[in-house]
Structures are given as C-alpha cells and as structure tokens.
Amino acid sequence: MAIxxxxxxxxxxxxxxxxxxxxxxxTADGYRVAVVQTPNLSLAGDVAATHQVLASLEGPAVLVGHxxxxxxxxxxxxHPNVAALVYIAAFAPDKGESVSSLIADPPPGAPxxxxxxxxxxxxxxxxxxxxxxxAADVPEKLAAFMADSQVPCNVDxxxxxxxxxxxxxxxxxxxxxxxxxxxxxxxxxxxSERAKAAVTETPGSHAVYVSHPAAVAAVIIQAAQEH
Numbered sequence: 001m002a003i004x005x006x007x008x009x010x011x012x013x014x015x016x017x018x019x020x021x022x023x024x025x026x027t028a029d030g031y032r033v034a035v036v037q038t039p040n041l042s043l044a045g046d047v048a049a050t051h052q053v054l055a056s057l058e059g060p061a062v063l064v065g066h067x068x069x070x071x072x073x074x075x076x077x078x079h080p081n082v083a084a085l086v087y088i089a090a091f092a093p094d095k096g097e098s099v100s101s102l103i104a105d106p107p108p109g110a111p112x113x114x115x116x117x118x119x120x121x122x123x124x125x126x127x128x129x130x131x132x133x134x135a136a137d138v139p140e141k142l143a144a145f146m147a148d149s150q151v152p153c154n155v156d157x158x159x160x161x162x163x164x165x166x167x168x169x170x171x172x173x174x175x176x177x178x179x180x181x182x183x184x185x186x187x188x189x190x191x192s193e194r195a196k197a198a199v200t201e202t203p204g205s206h207a208v209y210v211s212h213p214a215a216v217a218a219v220i221i222q223a224a225q226e227h
Contacts, residue, residue: 003083003224005057006033009050009076011067011090012040012099012153013125013134014146014207021213026220032057038072040153043098043160050076057081062223065090066209067183068099068157077166084227085170085197086220088209089177092191094165099158102187111181122152133181135207142210165195172197173223175208175216182206198222 006026008019016035026033034053038046050072054061060083065073070090077085091102106112114129125134130147138146174192178185178201185201192199200222202208202215209216 003060003062003227004030004032005059005061005081006031006220006224007036007050007053007057007061007063008033009036009038009046009063009065009069009072011065011069012123012157013150015149015151018146018207018210022209022216022220025213025217029217029221031221031224038069040068040151040157042154042156043071043075043162046072046157046160047076051079054079054081062086062220062227064088064220067091067206068153071099071160071162074162074165074167077170078164082166082170084223085167085172086223087172087174087192087195087197088216088219089175089180089183089188089204089206091183092165092167092172092174092195092197093162094194095163096161098161101161102191107184107186110184110186113182118155121155123155123158124150124152134205135210136179136181136205137203137211138205138207143207146207146210167195167197171223171227173219174199175219176201177204177206177208179203180206180208198226
C-alpha cells in the first residue's frame with residue numbers, strides 16, 4: 001500500500017522553508033507533508049525534533065533528508081512510523097560516522113565548502129561564496145536571500161555520530177546532484193551504494209531541492225509507492 005505521509009528534514013545553514021517547492025508538488029498529489037524545523041544544535045536534538053513530528057502522524061511515513069538532514073534521518077529513521085528513507089544530496093553515515101568524519105578526507109580536487117571558522121561554537125558559510133557553492137542554479141535573488149538568512153550550525157551537530165543507521169533496516173532512495181559543490185557527487189554515489197539505495201541522478205547544485213523540486217518530489221513519490 002502506498003504511503004501518504006512525507007516528513008522533510010532540512011540540512012545545515014538553511015531552514016525548512018526551502019522545501020516549499022517540493023511541498024507544493026507533493027501536496028498537489030495528495031500527500032500529507034510535514035516539515036521539521038531542526039535546531040541544528042546537536043544531532044540528538046535534531047533527532048528528537050524529527051521524532052516529535054513522526055509521532056504526530058497517523059500511519060507510516062517516508063522520511064526525507066537533505067545534506068546534514070541525511071545524518072538526522074539515518075538516526076531518526078529507526079522510529080516505528082518510518083517505512084522508507086530518501087536522501088537528497090545528503091550524507092548517509094554508517095555507525096559511528098558524522099558529518100565531520102565524512103568530510104575529513106575529501107576526494108582529490110573536490111571543491112572545499114566555504115565554511116568560516118567557528119564563532120562561539122557556530123558555523124556559517126561565507127556569504128560571498130554561498131551561491132557558487134550551495135545554490136549555483138538557484139535564481140540570483142533567492143540565492144542571495146538564502147546566504148543572508150543562514151541558520152548557524154553548532155559544531156556539535158557536525159560532530160554528532162550515528163549509532164544505528166536506519167538504512168540498514170529501511171528501504172532507501174538517493175538523489176545525486178551531479179553539480180554539487182558541497183558534497184562531491186563521487187561521495188554521494190559511494191554513500192548511496194553502501195546504503196544499497198535506489199539511485200537517481202539529476203543535474204543540480206547542492207540546493208537541488210530548491211532548484212529542481214519536481215525531480216526531488218518524483219524520487220519521494222517513487223519511495224512512497226515502491227517501499
């Protein structure tokens with residue numbers, strides 16, 4: 001039976017409003033969509049926020065994560081209401097891995113995300129380099145707004161390690177953004193292969209969920225129908 005609930009989890013430096021285009025596509029097709037606003041202070045806190053939303057639903061859900069949100073869903077996806085996982089240009093860590101460990105040894109020649117040195121334990125991206133690195137295919141004015149409305153990320157969130165990766169027990173789907181300059185596509189492919197996820201590739205920046213919402217929604221619908 002097809003799932004009708006979808007829960008969307010954003011990544012670092014942004015909030016849940018970036019999911020609006022995906023939300024519009026899914027709700028137009030009759031899905032009940034909830035957007036988690038994770039605090040990005042710690043992995044445990046972000047998992048708790050996601051569990052709170054999952055517990056409010058009637059019936060099973062597809063749990064979707066973008067970027068760091070992939071770490072969150074890898075841990076939160078063990079919730080009994082989760083029937084399938086979808087990673088959108090996301091980290092898919094194994095047991096004991098975190099964002100920090102996954103980015104510690106980048107592929108040769110990979111772009112380096114323009115993360116500024118921490119200030120009081122919080123990280124942001126260099127606003128002047130935000131568009132090129134995070135949102136190269138997003139309209140210029142929107143990319144500028146995203147850069148200026150960044151949500152600082154606590155270092156503890158990046159260091160949060162997954163204890164029991166849900167992709168080991170839940171069917172998974174993965175959308176690779178082939179023009180991503182935050183998480184190299186080669187790393188996305190490696191993580192998706194390890195998770196035995198069904199993989200779709202599409203041209204797009206790290207903000208593929210903003211620039212190509214129809215492609216993202218299509219993968220989520222596939223997960224809802226084929227889980």
